[in-house]
Amino acid sequence: MVLKTKLTEALGIKYPIIQGGMHFVGYAEMAAAVSNAGGLGTITALTVALPPNGADSLRKEIQKCKALTDKPFAVNLTLLPVGVAPDWDGIIKVIIEEKVKVCETAGRNPVEVIKRLKDAGIFVIHKCVAVRHAQAAARSGADMISMDGFDCGGHPGEEDVGNWVLLTQAALELNIPFVASGGCVTGSQLAAALALGAEGVNMGTAFMATVEAPIKDEIKQAMVQAKITDTTHIFRTLGNTERVYKNSAAKKVREIEAEFPGQFEKIQHLVKGDLYRKSFQETGNTDDSCWSCGQSIGLIKDIPTCKVFCDRVVADAEDIIRNRLQGLVSKL
Numbered sequence: 001m002v003l004k005t006k007l008t009e010a011l012g013i014k015y016p017i018i019q020g021g022m023h024f025v026g027y028a029e030m031a032a033a034v035s036n037a038g039g040l041g042t043i044t045a046l047t048v049a050l051p052p053n054g055a056d057s058l059r060k061e062i063q064k065c066k067a068l069t070d071k072p073f074a075v076n077l078t079l080l081p082v083g084v085a086p087d088w089d090g091i092i093k094v095i096i097e098e099k100v101k102v103c104e105t106a107g108r109n110p111v112e113v114i115k116r117l118k119d120a121g122i123f124v125i126h127k128c129v130a131v132r133h134a135q136a137a138a139r140s141g142a143d144m145i146s147m148d149g150f151d152c153g154g155h156p157g158e159e160d161v162g163n164w165v166l167l168t169q170a171a172l173e174l175n176i177p178f179v180a181s182g183g184c185v186t187g188s189q190l191a192a193a194l195a196l197g198a199e200g201v202n203m204g205t206a207f208m209a210t211v212e213a214p215i216k217d218e219i220k221q222a223m224v225q226a227k228i229t230d231t232t233h234i235f236r237t238l239g240n241t242e243r244v245y246k247n248s249a250a251k252k253v254r255e256i257e258a259e260f261p262g263q264f265e266k267i268q269h270l271v272k273g274d275l276y277r278k279s280f281q282e283t284g285n286t287d288d289s290c291w292s293c294g295q296s297i298g299l300i301k302d303i304p305t306c307k308v309f310c311d312r313v314v315a316d317a318e319d320i321i322r323n324r325l326q327g328l329v330s331k332l
Contacts, residue, residue, distance in 0.1 A: 003190075003314060006177045007144065007200040010123065011072050011102060014038030015314050016190070016200025018146070018179060019207045020127070021076025021104055022154075023047050023273070023292065024280045025215060028061045032068035033212035037306040038314075041065070042074040042104055045091050050273065055090030062098045072101050074125070079107030080155060080240065088113070096120040104146065105137075107155075114140045127181060127202070129157030131169050138176040145170070145178040146202045152182030153205045153231070153243050153294035163193075171197030185299040187316020191325070194317070205294040211305045218284030219291075220303050228298030234271070234290055237261035243294060247287045249275075 005016045017039035019031065026044030034041035043065060049058040058075070065073055075095050079088075092113065095103060103117050106127035117124050118141040126137035127146035134145040147170045149163030150156045163182055170178050180193035181202035190201050207213060209223045222245070232246040234253045244250050253267045260266040275289035304312070 003194070003318060005194070005199040007179060010143070010177075011040060013040050013072060015310050016179070016194075017310055017313065018042065018074070018104070018125070018181075018200065018202040020146070020181060020202045020204040021045075021078060021106070022204050022208065024277045025204075025208055025213055026076060027214055028065035028068060030207070030212060030214060031073045032065050033210070033306040034207060034310070035069045035071035035073045037310040039306075039310050040072060040074055040102065041069070042076050044076045044078075045095075046076075046078055046086060049086055049091050051084045051086060055087050055094045058091055059094045059098060062094070062100060066098075074102035074104050075100050076104040076106065077113060078155075079105070079110055079113065092116055095122070105142070106146075106148075110137060111140045114142055125179070129155075129161070129166075130159055131166070131173050134170065134174055134176070134178065138174070142176065144199070145174065145176055146181040147178050147198070148202075149180075149182035151295045153297075154292040155240065155242050156182065158239060158241055167193065167196040167198055183294055183296045185296045185313075187313045187318075188320055190313055190317040191320040194321070195325075203296075204292075205296050206300065206309070207306065208293065209300045209303050210309055211303060215280040216282075216284030219280060219286055222286040223293065223297050223300050224303065226297040226300070228295050230297055231293060231295055234267075238264055242290075242292060244290045245286065245293050245297070247290075249288055249290050253290060 007016045015038040019034040019041050021042050021044040031041030031043045048061045102123045104125045124142045125144045126142040127148050128134050129148045149166045150160050177199045179200045179202050180198040184201040184203045185206045209220050230246045231243050232250050235242045237257045253270050256267050271290050276291050279289040
């Protein structure tokens with residue numbers, strides 16, 4: 001049995017699985033590993049081209065990915081507030097010039113970005129946390145939506161709606177295909193997402209705990225040991241909520257936010273991107289920076305290769321669809 005959906009058919013990929021954009025994880029090697037495993041790998045533009053690096057750094061990363069896979073891959077553009085604004089114009093120009101086939105957009109006011117990408121013939125998957133935002137993205141020309149529930153790592157928005165309700169609403173109200181994003185790790189979740197009307201799943205945290213993920217083993221082992229309650233939120237008072245691993249750094253940020261709500265300058269020294277990068281790529285210290293992960297952290301039990309992981313997820317989903325669900329239907 002093969003899971004054929006609007007996602008797999010539109011992009012020419014084997015499995016209806018997207019590796020979402022992730023800060024300090026979404027490099028060429030990660031994206032290529034997922035694409036070679038049958039999913040859609042994604043390079044994270046903000047990680048690669050964040051100042052002082054520029055758009056040319058992204059060009060090199062895209063070219064590296066092309067050398068590592070002949071399968072489709074995407075570039076993620078997350079349009080959220082950061083300390084120093086990246087060269088978005090240059091980044092988009094590079095994506096177009098390098099003939100990237102797919103872009104995952106996310107964040108605020110994507111209309112102009114989506115238009116530029118669509119004018120260049122790029123397939124756009126827009127990630128959002130509310131159906132009304134998805135409808136606006138559809139009107140702007142997006143090809144597909146990644147519906148991002150409150151369970152997700154990173155930025156879940158400010159509406160706190162989990163995927164059980166959000167995906168059902170999307171199926172009822174959207175006239176554009178969508179995938180389920182946030183909290184996805186297992187084949188049973190893929191099967192459930194398809195049952196709810198999705199065309200596949202977008203996974204971030206799950207791919208952090210793979211052999212190919214370019215982060216320290218200490219971070220991966222912490223994820224294997226974690227419970228579903230081992231995440232928390234920061235930036236609530238700034239209207240830019242982020243779900244992160246529950247550790248000392250996050251606890252301190254929350255305490256300061258409670259005392260000085262909305263005052264980013266009070267917490268800036270604790271949430272610098274370079275602290276995040278050092279934890280992932282240099283020290284493996286799980287406690288001294290604020291790093292994103294979803295509630296699905298508590299569902300991770302091992303550290304497989306991307307191929308083993310993707311094969312397992314799809315095989316489990318197919319087994320559930322073929323055997324368990326069909327077995328529940330009584331014959332007359």
